[in-house]
Amino acid sequence: MKIYRALLKAYFLSMITSISRKKNLRVPIFTGVLIAGGIVFYFITKLGLFVFSLRLPSYVASQINLPSVILNSVVLAMLIFLFLGSFSVILSSLYLSSDTKLILSMPVTQRTVFISKFIFANLEEAIYPLVLVYPFFVAFGIKYNVSPIFYIVSFIFVMLLPLLPFSIAALIIIPIAKRVSIKKLQTIVLILNMILGISIYLISQIPNPAFHIINSSNLPTVVNKIQSVLRFIPTQLAVTFSFAFKNGKIFEGIIYALIYPIIGLALMYLAIILSEKNYVEGLFRAEKTESVKFGAKSIEKEIRVSKFLPKHISALVSKDIKTLMRDSRIKTSLFLSIGYAGFFFFVFIISPAKNAKGSFDAFILPLMYFVIVDFMLCGQNALIMLFLDRESIWVPFLAKIKDSEFIWSKFFLPFVSGELMNLILLVFSVFLLKNTPKLYILITFPFAIFLPLLFTASAIFIGMLFPNFKTPSDPRKLVSGKAALLNGLLYFIFVIGAVLLGLLGSFLVKLKGISFATLLMFLIVGILSVAISFPMLALAIKRFRELELSD
Amino acid sequence: MIETINLTKRFGNLVAVNNLNIRVNSGEIYGFLGPNGAGKTTTIRMITGLIKPTKGTVLIEGVDLSENPIKAKSLIGLIPDTPAVYKKLTGREFLYFVADIYDIDRKTAKRKMEEIFNMFSLTDKADELIETYSHGMQQKIVIAAALIHDPSVFILDEPTVGLDPKSAKLVKDLLRALAKKGKTIFMSTHILEIAEKMCDRVGIIKEGNLIAEGTIPELKKMAKDESANLEDLFLELTGGEDTKDLIKFLEE
Numbered sequence: 001m002k003i004y005r006a007l008l009k010a011y012f013l014s015m016i017t018s019i020s021r022k023k024n025l026r027v028p029i030f031t032g033v034l035i036a037g038g039i040v041f042y043f044i045t046k047l048g049l050f051v052f053s054l055r056l057p058s059y060v061a062s063q064i065n066l067p068s069v070i071l072n073s074v075v076l077a078m079l080i081f082l083f084l085g086s087f088s089v090i091l092s093s094l095y096l097s098s099d100t101k102l103i104l105s106m107p108v109t110q111r112t113v114f115i116s117k118f119i120f121a122n123l124e125e126a127i128y129p130l131v132l133v134y135p136f137f138v139a140f141g142i143k144y145n146v147s148p149i150f151y152i153v154s155f156i157f158v159m160l161l162p163l164l165p166f167s168i169a170a171l172i173i174i175p176i177a178k179r180v181s182i183k184k185l186q187t188i189v190l191i192l193n194m195i196l197g198i199s200i201y202l203i204s205q206i207p208n209p210a211f212h213i214i215n216s217s218n219l220p221t222v223v224n225k226i227q228s229v230l231r232f233i234p235t236q237l238a239v240t241f242s243f244a245f246k247n248g249k250i251f252e253g254i255i256y257a258l259i260y261p262i263i264g265l266a267l268m269y270l271a272i273i274l275s276e277k278n279y280v281e282g283l284f285r286a287e288k289t290e291s292v293k294f295g296a297k298s299i300e301k302e303i304r305v306s307k308f309l310p311k312h313i314s315a316l317v318s319k320d321i322k323t324l325m326r327d328s329r330i331k332t333s334l335f336l337s338i339g340y341a342g343f344f345f346f347v348f349i350i351s352p353a354k355n356a357k358g359s360f361d362a363f364i365l366p367l368m369y370f371v372i373v374d375f376m377l378c379g380q381n382a383l384i385m386l387f388l389d390r391e392s393i394w395v396p397f398l399a400k401i402k403d404s405e406f407i408w409s410k411f412f413l414p415f416v417s418g419e420l421m422n423l424i425l426l427v428f429s430v431f432l433l434k435n436t437p438k439l440y441i442l443i444t445f446p447f448a449i450f451l452p453l454l455f456t457a458s459a460i461f462i463g464m465l466f467p468n469f470k471t472p473s474d475p476r477k478l479v480s481g482k483a484a485l486l487n488g489l490l491y492f493i494f495v496i497g498a499v500l501l502g503l504l505g506s507f508l509v510k511l512k513g514i515s516f517a518t519l520l521m522f523l524i525v526g527i528l529s530v531a532i533s534f535p536m537l538a539l540a541i542k543r544f545r546e547l548e549l550s551d
Numbered sequence: 552m553i554e555t556i557n558l559t560k561r562f563g564n565l566v567a568v569n570n571l572n573i574r575v576n577s578g579e580i581y582g583f584l585g586p587n588g589a590g591k592t593t594t595i596r597m598i599t600g601l602i603k604p605t606k607g608t609v610l611i612e613g614v615d616l617s618e619n620p621i622k623a624k625s626l627i628g629l630i631p632d633t634p635a636v637y638k639k640l641t642g643r644e645f646l647y648f649v650a651d652i653y654d655i656d657r658k659t660a661k662r663k664m665e666e667i668f669n670m671f672s673l674t675d676k677a678d679e680l681i682e683t684y685s686h687g688m689q690q691k692i693v694i695a696a697a698l699i700h701d702p703s704v705f706i707l708d709e710p711t712v713g714l715d716p717k718s719a720k721l722v723k724d725l726l727r728a729l730a731k732k733g734k735t736i737f738m739s740t741h742i743l744e745i746a747e748k749m750c751d752r753v754g755i756i757k758e759g760n761l762i763a764e765g766t767i768p769e770l771k772k773m774a775k776d777e778s779a780n781l782e783d784l785f786l787e788l789t790g791g792e793d794t795k796d797l798i799k800f801l802e803e
Binding site: 311312314315316318319322323326327389390391392394395396397398399400401402546548549550 | 593596599600601602603621622624625627629631633635636637638639640644648649651652653654680696
């Protein structure tokens with residue numbers, strides 16, 4: 001136990017150290033993050049209390065048990081998130097972490113190293129369900145005044161949510177890692193992630209009447225038939241044990257709450273057994289780099305793919321494209337962004353737009369969609385692009401290029417990809433919706449045009465406020481530290497801004513009609529985006545000029 | 552020509568480099584020596600514009616680095632101590648990229664590239680990703696990148712680290728040839744034998760201050776024992792506390 005404690009402590013301390021290079025800033029930043037987490041927790045609990053108190057119209061209330069739907073949904077959303085990330089998390093933690101070889105050279109067994117790394121990965125990821133899902137259980141407890149044991153039991157349940165996806169991922173990755181190179185392994189992980197994402201989405205859509213996969217009139221029958229199985233689905237287990245506590249059946253509640261962690265632990269045990277003979281072998285297999293030969297002539301042809309750009313920017317962009325396409329970690333991140341874009345496309349556009357009745361939906365849903373998707377495509381990827389040079393940044397820094405050329409080269413790809421994706425999805429949604437409401441097209445257009453500009457510019461500005469060209473010790477964290485944190489916070493501000501804009505749009509439609517509201521929205525979104533983006537880019541260029549490349 | 556005038560760098564209360572005045576003439580190989588943490592790398596970073604001096608001026612071929620950074624930097628070829636290059640590019644792609652950002656036309660770049668690949672025996676590996684190269688090969692590709700745009704000033708931080716004896720000899724010969732062609736070579740090294748055999752002049756820095764400068768015979772005159780080699784001289788001037796501590800530790 002002493003060794004486990006020492007290893008976990010070391011991992012934890014490295015995590016804290018990665019927050020800031022300045023020792024005296026680590027504690028304040030860590031405290032700040034904890035306080036921010038506490039505030040988020042508080043507001044989500046309040047939100048939970050609010051939604052649990054909602055009164056549905058009687059004809060809906062007779063068919064839907066709202067607390068059950070809410071608990072089901074939040075646990076499902078978190079499980080999707082955990083399952084989607086599980087392969088990358090396990091691959092990074094177990095095979096790509098730079099300290100593993102050093103630890104293995106110490107007098108510890110490989111079993112100890114495997115278990116400690118696996119547990120730490122679970123603990124590290126548990127922060128998401130604890131901050132985002134546990135408040136709903138707290139709200140449920142407060143609302144229905146359940147036994148205090150419920151808070152402990154639900155805490156354990158929520159904290160152990162990553163265990164099942166991560167154990168399954170470990171069981172799949174360990175045998176594969178022994179047989180293929182790291183490059184192939186990363187590609188396999190990418191494919192597995194995509195298959196998993198699509199599968200989870202399709203499964204979650206089976207009972208969705210909007211897709212008519214199951215005739216809505218038959219839905220109760222179908223649900224009844226599979227009820228016995230559903231009870232053991234993780235999301236349903238959460239509902240079952242919560243309602244057992246609500247009904248005062250504490251023992252039954254505890255039993256149901258323990259089923260999920262027990263299954264997770266059993267799978268984790270299997271993963272440990274599987275790792276005994278395979279982990280270290282796979283680890284050293286993963287270290288080997290296969291040489292790939294590229295054709296010299298094709299390189300000369302493709303070297304300046306973006307000829308229409310100025311020469312220096314073109315050279316920088318070409319270099320970035322090649323780096324992106326050859327780095328499977330980044331590729332995974334990009335493909336996941338596109339996957340999420342597709343996912344939200346259905347969630348926010350197709351499904352609601354088919355049933356959209358009010359003008360509010362027409363404003364708020366496309367807006368939310370573009371905020372989420374453009375943030376992932378532009379906001380997140382602009383940070384990745386900005387720090388893509390890593391320790392090689394001295395090469396362009398020393399060359400005869402202008403500061404603005406470097407910043408524009410980083411702006412180019414996320415911005416263009418955001419615009420392209422928006423355009424494709426806009427056309428696609430118009431085609432899919434057939435009788436597209438004019439309002440939808442008119443409103444979506446300014447968002448599609450201006451949000452990539454705003455998100456790319458703001459991410460580049462934030463990145464240059466806290467430049468970090470160090471290669472992260474944890475390969476999962478392509479972008480980490482203060483820039484990523486601030487970018488995430490900014491995202492929430494944009495979401496709030498989007499909600500307010502949506503409400504304003506909805507209000508304007510009622511007040512002045514569609515034409516006026518749309519024109520005004522176009523101007524507001526356009527002027528705000530341009531007025532914010534260009535000064536931010538100018539400041540980013542200034543920051544780059546003042547940048548110093550020391551250790 | 553490189554000239555530093557009262558070059559100073561402070562990190563908070565720490566004075567990393569203090570009023571450094573150095574002049575390296577064209578065609579000269581200047582060795583910059585000093586113990587760990589003496590300020591060698593900080594000086595190199597200031598001369599190449601990677602960090603900004605707190606005070607003082609850097610002139611590259613008479614061009615003020617702070618006033619005209621792009622022109623001054625275009626005259627420099629840097630070979631850092633660690634070969635941090637784009638590992639997801641092939642050697643050829645990396646050199647084309649460097650050629651592009653230094654405005655070298657494709658034809659010239661291609662011709663030079665072939666010469667350099669031949670010289671460093673990299674032709675077979677030119678179209679493989681740099682991440683598959685050994686440390687020494689990565690160091691060679693960094694040297695190749697510095698050569699491709701034909702700078703008039705070469706700044707090298709521990710140039711032979713990681714190179715096998717044959718490649719190290721090649722680099723030494725190359726530096727001599729470049730100096731003969733009138734290029735300015737500023738080189739920091741820990742290998743005193745290289746400094747002794749190759750450098751026209753040597754500067755020794757300790758705790759940010761230039762404590763000695765001159766040709767090897769001039770430095771020997773400064774020392775108490777004129778028959779001493781550069782290693783003895785270096786230890787005498789820099790204190791050699793590390794060596795004494797090491798001997799004490801081993802004795803204990």
